[in-house]
Structure formats: C-alpha cells, structure tokens
Amino acid sequence: MYNRPISLFILLIVVLCLSSCFFPPIDRDKIPGGPKIGIVEVKGIIDDSKEILKNIKRFAGDKDIKGILIRVDSPGGTVGPTQEIYSEIRKVSKKKKVYVSIGNVAASGGYYIASAGERIFANPGSITGSIGVIMQTVNVEQLIKLLKVDVQTIKSGKFKDTGTPFKGLTEEEREMLYGVTRDIHEQFIENVARARGLSVDKVREIADGRIMTGRAAKELGLVDEIGSIEDAVEALWKDTGMTGEPKTMYPKKTPRSFVRELLESMSDDVEDRLGLKKRGFSFWFLSPYNTEIE
Template structure:
C-alpha cells in the first residue's frame, strides 16, 4: 500500500510537468556555467587563472542596433584583467547612428587599451566606420572593405494605385514632412532637402575616417565615392595597416600588449537564445530592416 506521501508526490502526480521543470532547471544551470566558463576563458583552452586575457568583440551582420556591442566594449574597457581587444568584423554596414555609437565606443577603448581590428569576408561602409578607430586594422587580401558613402532607398506606389482606381491623400503641416512617402513622388524641394541631409551624413563619415586614420581629409574624400575595395587595395589606399588572418591579428595584438605565449580569449557579446533554441539547438535568425525616415532608408552600405 502506498503511503500518503507517495500518493501526493508531485513528480508522480504530474510526471510531464515535473520533467519540463527539470529540463528548464538543467538548461538554466548549463547557461550559467557556460557564461561563467566563457568569461573565465575555459572555453578557449585550459583554465584562465594566471593567464593574460584578450577581449574579442564580434561585429556581425547588418548594424541596426549598437546596444549589445557597445555594452560589451564598455565591459572590456572597465575590466583591468583585459589587456587588449580584438574587433572581429564581418559586416556589410547598416544604419548610421548605431555605426557612430560603436565608433565612439571603440575610440574610447583604444585610448585606454590596444585595439586591433580583424576583417573577415566583409567590413564595408558602416562595418568599416565602426571599427576604423582601432590602432591597427588587419584585413585579408580578399576582404571587402571601405565603401565610404551614404545610400537612401524608397519607392513610390502612387501611379500603381491610380491604375487600380485608388487615389491616396497625404496631409502634412509642412512641405518637407511627407518627403519619401510611397504615396507621392518627391518634389524638387523635397529631393534637394533630403540630398542635403545625405551630404551632411557623408561629410561626417569622411571626417571620422580621416580623424581615426590620421589621414589628410582630401585623401579620404577622394576615395569616399561609395567604392568597395579589396583588403589589398585598402592597404595601398591607407585604409588598413596590414594584410593577414584573424590569427595574425591576434599575434599583432599580443605584441602590442606585451603578451608572450598563449592568451585567453574572452569573446562577446553573447547572443541571448530563446528557451526552445537552447533545448532544440535551433539557429536564431534576425530579420531586420534599415532605419527609415518616412519612406526613406538611410544607411552606410
């Protein structure tokens, strides 16, 4: 005969719920241990105790939000155990303000610790902008980089709607307010006003590259026509400092930090995963759209 305690045991009365709870607790424990191990450098070969640490900042994909990257850069800058930082860039660009925020964070970091940028497949436009304050920029010969310029995109559907017998109405309190709406074609005044914004954004890009690279502004402006170049071409233009792989960039950073032998890599920012992704090992894909003003899209691409 079962005892009262046995009859009332939760795990026996609700085995499915109990199993789910156990899985949740196991995943939470695993995530906590993994995060701690990553910070301590145990995921990069051996215990980190007594070893020099190098921070790694991953700048990947379209730059639409800078929060995680900037927070991670700030964490590495404030950690006295971190001797230097590697920026690993694989980004074709993105929105303007987030690229500028990362640029500012990297500038502050490079003022306190050695920073080396390592370019993967692509570090163009906003990806180049965000990482250009690095003390040393290392690109593969085939990396695609530069593309210094500003692009705006929009579409109009007024004519198509008219063919369907639909007449759109757009009410504004000023002649520039609806610039870029898909309901109307741009007026000449609206086009010139938006081009004025783009010119100013372009000048900001050129100014910041010239400042970060200690280059003559006229030299930067001469190649700031939106062209993308290879790593080898970028070296000839003075946009990068040397050609090499990620490992060679790390070796260069270790030299700047005065590190002999191996160093522990502390990598981030850590991408948060959903519960189901942790359970199933699913791959999380972010579908993002560019920052827009009305129907316009302004981005460094």
Template sequence: MSLDADAIVDRRRLKRQLIGWRLTAIVAFAALAYAGIATYTDLAPSNLAGDGDHVATMEIGGLILDDQDRLEALDDVAKSKSAKALIVRIDSPGGTAVGGETLYYALRNVASSKPVVALIRTIGTSGGYMTALAADRIYARETSLTGSIGVILQTAEMSGLLEKIGVKAETLASGPLKGQPSTTEPMTAEARDATQNLIDDTHQWFVKLVTDRRKLTADEVQLASDGRLFTGRQALEAKLIDELGGMADARRWLKTNHGVAGNLPMFDVDIKVSNKGLLSRLLSSSGKTLLSERLTLDGLLTLWQPAGLF
C-alpha cells in the first residue's frame, strides 16, 4: 500500500509539472507571436517594395478614423523615390470628420509628388468619398454607391426611460451649453441651434472641398451636397467621379497621362503598426459588426449609416 501511495504522489507531482511546462510554453508562444506580428511590417514587405520601381496601393476599408499609423505610411509613400504612383482602393461608408480630414490631407501630400488614383468599389460614401476627392483621378463601378456628402451627429435622449425605472439624473454645469447635447435631459432650443451650427460649419468645409476638387458650379454642388446617394453611373453624370472602371483603367490612365509603365509591379503600402496601434486593431477586429464599430465613434461623423441598422 505504501508503494501505491508513493506512486500516486509521484504521478500527481509529474502531472503538475507537465501542466506548468505547458502553460509556460503557451505564454512563450503567445509572446513570440505578438512580437512577430508587431514587427512583421518592418521586415519583408517594406524591403520588397524598396527593391525597384513600383505602383503603391492602399486599402481604405471600413470606418475611417484618425489613424496615425496610416498617416505615417502615406508620408513614407510621398517620400519614396521607387513608388511612382499610388492607387487607393476605397470600400468605406465614411467615419469621423477628423479621420476623413487627416486622411484627405495625407493623400494630397502624396499627390504633390506623384499621381494618386482612387477606385471606389462597393461603397465610397461621405468620408469615403472625401478620401476619393484627394485623388487626381476617381473611378467607380456602375453600381458602386458614393456621394452622401454631409455631416451627422446623433444623440439619444433617455430622461423618460430613466424616470420610468426610478433614476433621476442631475447635472451641474458652468453654462447652459456645457455638456450639450445630453442623454439625460431634453435638448433646449439654444443647445439645438449651437449643435446645428457645428454641423453646418463642417458641412460647408466639406462642400468647399467638393466644389474646389471637382470644379462644380453652384447648381451642381447644391445637387451633390444634400446628402443623397449616387450610383457610379449617376456620380459620373453629376461630375463626382471621372470615369467608370477599375484597376486596369487606373493603370492605363497612369501610363497614358503620367508615363507610369503598365508592367510595374504593385505593392500594398506597408503600415508599420505600433504596439498600441496593434492592440487596438486586434480588439476592434474581434467584433467587427456595424453595431460594435458604431460604438467606437465620437464627435462629428461624415458617415452614411442606414438608420434602420441601429
């Protein structure tokens, strides 16, 4: 019996050690994987793109936020001597106004040294269309959705609901417009006017971009800037895009108008993700639904969002 008891004790000790080694291996593997992902963009892709002349490409998809990693990557493209052009593939309903603004100016910086082409695929609306405006040439498919030129700010007023469940919210503020609009009290006329002024001011800035970049008349820009959607065919008629087509058409235009050889290879822009940026991207990608992405937004939005989805 003593030998059996000793064997059982030894077996349990070995089992605990095995579990400990397994946990150590898992933690080590996770750390190595994280380090590998964090440094991946510092390795082969950037070296490959630097081996010779090429056409840079970048995907702008999903919600457009103020992405510092992407802005730095675009600055690298602007400075690159081997990148002879940039083709931006857009599939985005828009995002925050600041996100769209910073991306627009980063692309214009690239365009100051080399041609930039925008390809609107399934959707390029609101801030997505603002992105396209930065290009020297805009393409879309016949059934692409674009336009929705405008600004939106939404808030929920829940004082009635709170009252029903026995919650009374009180707010102390330094002025009548501080903390407005609020979810805990009805919006006053003064607060509504002040908020609308914010929206109108940003909308006027957006419309001026459209007017200047697309060379539209007053009547043409009035039609384009009321928030409506356009198909690619309608956008061509409204002068919001230059041509119906895709990648092959973009390459042909670059060759004809800028002498960019049609046989140059294309490389995706290397976005060097910081550790902080990587973590936020991993967290955001873990639940990519319209609702979860919606909850990450704050401030003024240049975004097309079908109201029935929220």
C-alpha cells in the first residue's frame, strides 16, 4: 500500500535526472560581441546585494558595454543591501553612464537605488517615492500570559532584548529605536539630495513616506523623464555616442541543468508558502504599497 507512492517518487527522480542528460543547461547569454547596453534588474524585496553588485561590476568592466541601465521594480528592502547598491551605482557612474528605468514600482529602497542613476525614466503611473524608514516587531506578551508560558531572559545589557516579541517596548527602548530610525532616515534624505542635485530641505519636505506617481515625481525633481524601458535604452544608446538600433544584454547567468532549475523553483515556492522570506526584526526601506492594474 505504501510502496507504490514511494516507487512513483523514485521513478520521478530518475526521470528528472535522466532528462538533465538530454536537455542541455540553460544559457541565457548568446548575444554576439559589439557595443551594447547592459541591463541589470532590481526586482522584488531587496534583502541581498551580492548578485546585483556582481552584475553591475561585470558590466562596468566590459568594454563592449557602453552604458548600464538599472531596471527597478521593487518596493524596497533592507537598509544595508540598498545602500551598497546605491553606492556601487554612484561609483560606476564616474566611469560609465548609468541610467535607471522604473517599472511598476520603485518605492522606498527601490527609489533609493534609482536616485543614484544619472537619468531616471518612469512611466506616468509608476509608483515611487516613499522616502522613509520602517521597523516593526510583534508583541505576543499577552498571548504568552494567556498560555501560561514563562519566558526566561538573561541579557548582558538593558537594550539587548529590545524588540523581542515576548514583551512590549519600554519608553527608553522606544526612544532608542526612534533615534536609529531618524539617523537612517537622514542618510536616505541626504543621499537622495546629493544624487539628484536637490537641497536637503526640499527632499525632507516630501520624505514622510508618501508614495507618488511617476508624473508627480517628475514635477518634484525625483524623476527626469516620463518614458518606458525602451525610451531609456534608446536615450542611453544615443547619449553614449552610438547610432542605429540599440543592442541590449542581460547579465550572463551560470548555466544550469533542467533539474536544478526545477528544484530551485520548488524550493523558492516552499519558502514563500512557509513564510521563510518574510521580514524579521530589522530596519527597512520598504513601502507597504503594491499596485497592479487588472
């Protein structure tokens, strides 16, 4: 009774392994040499900068890549990776032109990254802005009491368990966290002002977490042009001195077998379902909004 499902599972694994022998690894980079525009995508929640930094550096060192376009479609993410990507774009911009194209959303950390580009293109209805910092923690203290569970804490200092879900914040802890939030927020404001050539006071006026459309952002000086990714590519191609039809290139990914592609996809789906990718106790450049037109 139980042997049949096990046998079917083993058979499936064998078939997948054999299929990898007949299906070659997927190689997404088969574009011939010559001048091109390199496109680096920043998609989804920003919780790691490694892959994006690697792609930017790779294009920066490629003589055939005449300019780099950062395509942002992200509501933001964690502070550290966001600042690392911002800094790398600013650094590379001194050697090569780096433009930005905003897709559906480039809010909070997404806009932080976008602001580093020399020119920013956005659709009129793109959602952007949300210049702010957020930190959230759950307090289950009352639930713990209801369940009659006793949580024991041993700590080296009075702030060491700040943010634990097992107790509420003290006024002193709350003020400490506000101080950290204000500092990170000020860094956000200063970097946007520096990159966009705006005064700190002007950016601070709209740095209250509000979101806005691409059209409104252009009026405020946060975006340069209203246009699609194709418009951004054409402008960058022309501004780098190229003529004719623009040629683009996405980062080369390490060739992977059919089986590995399938297994990684299954793994990502499981993580999403179990909530393993959800944010924990940390400071975020993150917009709570997501918009879709149906």
